[in-house]
Amino acid sequence: xxxxxxxxxxxxxxxxxxxxxxxxxxxxxxxxxxxxxxxxxxxxxxxxxxxxxxxxxxxxxxxxxxxxxxxxxxxxxxxxxxxxxxxxxxxxxxxxxxxxxxxxxxxxxxxxxxxxxxxxxxxxxxxxxxxxxxxxxxxxxxxxxxxxxxxxxxxxxxxxxxxxxxxxxxxxxxxxxxxxxxxxxxxxxxxxxxxxxxxxxxxxxxxxxxxxxxxxxxxxxxxxxxxxxxxx
Amino acid sequence: xxxxxxxxxxxxxxxxxxxxxxxxxxxxxxxxxxxxxxxxxxxxxxxxxxxxxxxxxxxxxxxxxxxxxxxxxxxxxxxxxxxxxxxxxxxxxxxxxxxxxxxxxxxxxxxxxxxxxxxxxxxxxxxxxxxxxxxxxxxxxxxxxxxxxxxxxxxxxxxxxxxxxxxxxxxxxxxxxxxxxxxxxxxxxxxxxxxxxxxxxxxxxxxxxxxxxxxxxxxxxxxxxxxxxxxxxxxxxxxxxxxxxxxxxxxxxxxxxxxxxxxxxxxxxxxxxxxxxxxxxxxxxxxxxxxxxxxxxxxxxxxxxxxxxxxxxxxxxxxxxxxxxxxxxxxxxxxxxxxxxxxxxxxxxxxxxxxxxxxxxxxxxxxxxxxxxxxxxxxxxxxxxxxxxxxxxxxxxxxxxxxxxxxxxxxxxxxxxxxxxxxxxxxxxxxxxxxxxxxxx
Numbered sequence: 001x002x003x004x005x006x007x008x009x010x011x012x013x014x015x016x017x018x019x020x021x022x023x024x025x026x027x028x029x030x031x032x033x034x035x036x037x038x039x040x041x042x043x044x045x046x047x048x049x050x051x052x053x054x055x056x057x058x059x060x061x062x063x064x065x066x067x068x069x070x071x072x073x074x075x076x077x078x079x080x081x082x083x084x085x086x087x088x089x090x091x092x093x094x095x096x097x098x099x100x101x102x103x104x105x106x107x108x109x110x111x112x113x114x115x116x117x118x119x120x121x122x123x124x125x126x127x128x129x130x131x132x133x134x135x136x137x138x139x140x141x142x143x144x145x146x147x148x149x150x151x152x153x154x155x156x157x158x159x160x161x162x163x164x165x166x167x168x169x170x171x172x173x174x175x176x177x178x179x180x181x182x183x184x185x186x187x188x189x190x191x192x193x194x195x196x197x198x199x200x201x202x203x204x205x206x207x208x209x210x211x212x213x214x215x216x217x218x219x220x221x222x223x224x225x226x227x228x229x230x231x232x
Numbered sequence: 233x234x235x236x237x238x239x240x241x242x243x244x245x246x247x248x249x250x251x252x253x254x255x256x257x258x259x260x261x262x263x264x265x266x267x268x269x270x271x272x273x274x275x276x277x278x279x280x281x282x283x284x285x286x287x288x289x290x291x292x293x294x295x296x297x298x299x300x301x302x303x304x305x306x307x308x309x310x311x312x313x314x315x316x317x318x319x320x321x322x323x324x325x326x327x328x329x330x331x332x333x334x335x336x337x338x339x340x341x342x343x344x345x346x347x348x349x350x351x352x353x354x355x356x357x358x359x360x361x362x363x364x365x366x367x368x369x370x371x372x373x374x375x376x377x378x379x380x381x382x383x384x385x386x387x388x389x390x391x392x393x394x395x396x397x398x399x400x401x402x403x404x405x406x407x408x409x410x411x412x413x414x415x416x417x418x419x420x421x422x423x424x425x426x427x428x429x430x431x432x433x434x435x436x437x438x439x440x441x442x443x444x445x446x447x448x449x450x451x452x453x454x455x456x457x458x459x460x461x462x463x464x465x466x467x468x469x470x471x472x473x474x475x476x477x478x479x480x481x482x483x484x485x486x487x488x489x490x491x492x493x494x495x496x497x498x499x500x501x502x503x504x505x506x507x508x509x510x511x512x513x514x515x516x517x518x519x520x521x522x523x524x525x526x527x528x529x530x531x532x533x534x535x536x537x538x539x540x541x542x543x544x545x546x547x548x549x550x551x552x553x554x555x556x557x558x559x560x561x562x563x564x565x566x567x568x569x570x571x572x573x574x575x576x577x578x579x580x581x582x583x584x585x586x587x588x589x590x591x592x593x594x595x596x597x598x599x600x601x602x603x604x605x606x607x608x609x610x611x612x613x614x615x616x617x618x619x620x621x622x623x624x625x626x627x628x629x630x631x632x633x634x635x636x637x638x639x640x641x642x643x644x645x646x647x648x649x650x651x652x653x654x655x656x657x658x659x660x661x662x663x664x665x666x667x668x669x670x671x672x673x
Contacts, residue, residue: 064360074360084353112349122349126381129352130388136359137366144332144365 008104010080014054015128018120030110036060036097050108053083058101059181061190063094073143073190075136078162082128084108099181143192145232151191152201153231156211160221177220205230234498234646237631238490245652246659248605249537250563251598254556256661257565257586266582269559270323270549277324278335278545279358280538281313282552284570285345287377291410291481292399292441292469296554296568297341305570309553310350312574314357316551319582321361333358334545335368337538342374342397348385355389368392368543375421376413383421387428394425395434395463401455402448405441409482415455422459432522434463439496440488441469449496450503457507462522465539466500466515468493497649513540513606514648533606540606553583562589593660600641601655607647613639615658624657 005024011017016027033056036042042051055077062075062083076098077083083095083103106114115122142154160174163181180187184202188195205211210227212220221227246253284297285306336358343351358364370393371386386394398418399411406412425433435456439449456464471487473479488496501511509517510525513533518525527533527542534541536548537556548558550566553573557564566583567573576583590598596614603610612618618639625641628634633650635642643651656662 072363123381126349126352126385129349129356130385133352133356133359133389136356140359140363140365144363 008056010054010056013080015082015124016054016121018124019118023118023121027106027114030114031104031106033102033104036101036103038097038099038101041094041096042103051083051105052108052111053095053106054104055079055081055083056102056104058103059098060101060103061096061098063096071189073139075132075139076162076190082125082132084125084129084132098186147232148191148193148197149201149204149230150232151193152198152205153227155187155191156205156219156221157224157227157231159219174224175221176224177214177218179217180219183217233502234494234649235631235633236491236494236498237633237650238494240627240631240633240650240653241490241494243653243656245656246662248601248652248655248659249535249539250556250558251601251659252563252588252590252594252661253659254563254565256588257563258588259586261564261584261587263576263581263584265562265587266557266564266584267323269557269562269564269584270320270582271326272559272561273324273547275547276332276334276545277547277549278337278543279333279362280548280550280555281336281338281343281354281358282550282555282566283309283338283340283343283345284553285309285340286342286374287345289410289478291478292438293478294470294472294476295341298570306346306350308574309570310346310354312577313354313552315580316577316583317357317361319577319580320549320551323582324362333362333364333367335370335543336364336366337370337372339372339538341372342377343371344373344378344382348379348381351382352385352389366390370394372397373421375418378421378424380424383424383428383430386425386430391430393432393434394430395436395465396421396461398435398452398456399438400441400444400448401452402444405444405448408442419459422461432462432524434465435459435461436465436467437500438467438469439500440471440493442471442482442484442487444488444496446492446496446499449500453500453503453507457504460519462519463512463524464504464509464517466497466504466517468497468515494649501648511607511648514651516540528606531608533608535602535605557584560590560595563587597658597660600658604641604643604655604658605651607643607651609640609642611640621657625654628654 005011005016005028008014016024019027057079060077061073062077063071063073115125142151142158145151145154159180160176160178163175163178182190184198185195188198191198202211202213206213210223210230212222214220246255284295286297286299289297289299355366359366366389369389369391371391372395375396375398396418399409400406401415422433437452437456471479471482471484473484504517505511508519510520510528512518512524512528513535516524516539518528523542524540532542532544534543536558546560550557553566553570554568555566564584564587567576567585573583600610600612600615612621615621622636622639625634625636628650629636632644633646634654635644
């Protein structure tokens with residue numbers, strides 16, 4: 001499937017937004033879109049192929065396997081995010097869809113070469129990669145928090161800030177009400193907690209009046225300051 | 233001004249960036265030695281990443297470097313670095329060691345021989361592999377080819393410390409050592425770094441360069457101080473063309489002689505102190521508010537392959553071709569040849585190739601030598617033979633270059649140029665070795 005850039009839902013915010021129509025046509029030739037169902041790990045052709053991708057829709061996780069067989073989540077990406085972190089067989093880093101997702105993928109070598117010829121894109125690529133690095137550090141900080149409550153509270157705050165970018169609207173502050181793209185078990189896996197602990201923490205935050213849980217997937221933040229305080 | 237005693241400076245001595253020095257490294261170390269050493273790591277470690285490439289190779293340089301040349305060669309090296317980082321992180325993780333890193337330093341060569349994008353990706357790999365949030369990062373830079381994109385990127389990452397290879401501001405001396413970088417280039421680089429809010433900038437400067445006069449040195453120091461770098465390292469140029477073939481391109485006919493070298497070191501020291509810098513060890517200087525100056529005045533200063541540092545970690549893991557790792561009981565150096573290095577790490581093997589083990593006696597000597605070079609008091613009594621060594625120190629003590637109170641050796645304000653000469657007395661490897669080192673000053 002080819003990429004229809006003119007109908008792209010994230011075109012105003014994606015890395016390629018700096019390109020003009022002719023350049024988009026050229027970029028079109030080296031990329032393709034893929035749809036991935038929830039839980040599916042992207043399997044990239046070619047052992048040494050490193051890919052980069054624009055997320056059009058959905059939420060994905062980046063993870064590595066540790067020596068003792070555990071999974072370490074090293075990032076979560078959302079619509080309009082650019083996955084420029086080196087991944088593929090060589091990097092032992094996998095990208096797995098947490099929800100049904102659509103991505104626009106490029107071979108990294110092709111994308112880098114294209115970027116070298118288009119300084120505006122190259123600069124944007126550097127900026128995006130810096131943003132990814134910042135998020136990765138932020139994520140490590142979140143996972144490194146001492147108590148389970150600190151992790152849970154940080155995670156909810158992160159969700160409320162990142163899910164706001166869904167769609168094509170300009171940034172408008174964090175969401176006070178959002179649907180979690182993950183189930184309890186996935187949250188537990190991401191934070192390195194048990195599902196019982198995740199349920200217990202969410203119930204406690206609800207009972208304390210910090211959040212509300214209108215449905216199984218929905219979260220409403222009632223007292224953001226207290227949630228921040230509990231995030232440590 | 234420091235008093236000149238040429239008889240105490242006649243014997244070439246090591247710079248003691250480690251003890252035992254790299255001259256004591258032996259072949260025959262390998263993957264298993266690296267793995268064993270990493271298995272012992274319990275505390276937080278620092279990481280040193282070696283980028284052994286430069287845009288241009290300078291004639292004076294004694295580093296293990298090659299010209300950046302083709303992009304494919306750099307990319308192959310970066311892929312190998314990724315592989316080694318994965319191997320090292322996996323070894324640390326397997327031990328359940330605390331993985332977060334104390335510090336990450338990038339040196340070379342010139343880390344800015346790679347693109348800003350490649351640098352960010354390398355950092356990203358470290359974050360991923362070590363689960364580190366990158367608390368303290370330092371980077372060595374070549375002012376030539378340093379761009380605003382590089383400066384902006386360093387600022388975004390929150391780099392704490394950078395070092396500029398300045399060497400000399402005198403045009404005719406720059407030409408003599410094959411490193412032409414107009415003063416404006418350096419000033420622009422500093423401006424870009426300041427705009428990016430980098431809190432600490434170091435200048436590496438040199439004396440004893442071919443054709444360099446005392447006037448040239450003072451003029452360079454004056455120009456450097458005008459840019460107000462937080463740190464200055466003032467090294468004596470070591471002309472050893474037998475060891476570094478590229479130095480054969482340097483016309484050695486008018487290298488400053490020993491007396492002039494001493495005068496340059498002494499006048500340079502006096503100039504920098506008058507300009508408000510605090511002495512840090514025997515050849516570094518820092519403004520009083522800089523962490524390195526604070527480490528020096530509070531007795532926390534350390535010495536390692538990067539010179540003097542305020543990094544308190546006892547383990548430094550070197551990553552990259554020829555990089556040296558420091559563990560309490562072993563020093564290990566990676567394979568120097570970039571091709572063989574790549575083969576090792578992409579084949580899943582740690583790259584350790586040379587090294588030297590350190591026993592309890594070495595540890596005591598290493599501490600005393602570090603104390604002496606850091607210009608602080610040292611208790612010699614843990615060495616059985618300390619009284620014999622106290623006698624050997626007599627020529628220094630009687631000239632007021634050190635004080636000895638029982639077994640406690642203390643520096644005086646004139647110790648710096650003689651520190652290496654005193655340190656060598658505690659080096660059990662130097663008594664029999666006739667190996668040549670650079671002049672002490």
